[in-house]
Amino acid sequence: MLKIGSIEDNDGEYVIHREFYRQGMIFKDEEAYKFHKDQPCYSPELSDSVYTGNDFLELCNCQQDLADELFEGVDWQHPESLKEDWFANGEWVECEGCGKIINYGDGCNDTKCPNCGKAVEV
Structure with a gap:
């Protein structure tokens, strides 16, 4: 399973260790996305935002196939930005x-x- 970078929970504050993937420096954890929906699975470049699998589901109207596609597609940007691009x-x-x-x-x-x-x- 894909794992780019790492993340540490320091009493509710995340310490994000990014690595380069496709177009940017990110944290991305496919195992957390697929099997631990409430755990951090993605953090975009140049941001302290942290997303869980549940966040991707919520962004995609609880449509799992689209949440999967959005998770796969993000490689530096916020998922909201990529979703907006796909709509545009x-x-x-x-x-x-x-x-x-x-x-x-x-x-x-x-x-x-x-x-x-x-x-x-x-």
Whole structure:
């Protein structure tokens, strides 16, 4: 499992030890993300922000497949920033009917939400 850098919990204050990965200096722990959703699994470059697997799930409307994709994709930035980029580029779209996020970045050509059937604008 992927592990970049490390993190220490010093009485509620995190000490982050970053290492270079793809585009930046980060902390990233795939095992914590997958199996310990309440433990730190990611910290972006130039930030003291620390994210857990539960944070990724919350950012993705509790859609595990999208949370997995977001966790895999972050390599220097805040997950919120990458998510915003994917929405701006039309890779992810939120259905106005049910609120589910639809991943158009995987080659999906549907014009309707697979969850509720409402027409979706890409």
